[in-house]
Amino acid sequence: MVRVSRQTKGRKGSGVCLITGVPLDAAELKQLAKQLKQKCGSGGTVRDGVIEIQGDHRAVLIETLTGLGYRAKLAGG
Numbered sequence: 120m121v122r123v124s125r126q127t128k129g130r131k132g133s134g135v136c137l138i139t140g141v142p143l144d145a146a147e148l149k150q151l152a153k154q155l156k157q158k159c160g161s162g163g164t165v166r167d168g169v170i171e172i173q174g175d176h177r178a179v180l181i182e183t184l185t186g187l188g189y190r191a192k193l194a195g196g
Contacts, residue, residue, distance in 0.1 A: 122194035123180050135163070136177055138170040141189070151187075158183050 121141050127134045138155070141148060145165070152170045156163045159179055163172040172180065177193060184191035 121184055121189045121191040123177050123184070123191055124193070124195035125175055125177060126195075133173070134175050136172045136175065136180055138172070138180065138184070139168075139194075141168075141170065155180060155183060 122139050124137050124139070125134050126137055141151065143151060145168075148165050148168065148170065152163055152165045152172075155170065155172055159172055159174065159176040161173045161176065163170065165171070181191045181193065
């Protein structure tokens, strides 16, 4: 199960979307992150197996991940 959440803690108020639970190795994770960043039109990175996308793009991310065949759901508040 892929979980998409939003986090602002420790980021000086600017939020990022965190995508966790993606069953891919590091190279494939980086490729997926690139694809998601292009879809959202924003920056991001892969850190410790977690994809971080800058800004609040949860709806777009869930739609995209579902289209790619992952079971994605919102996590957190």
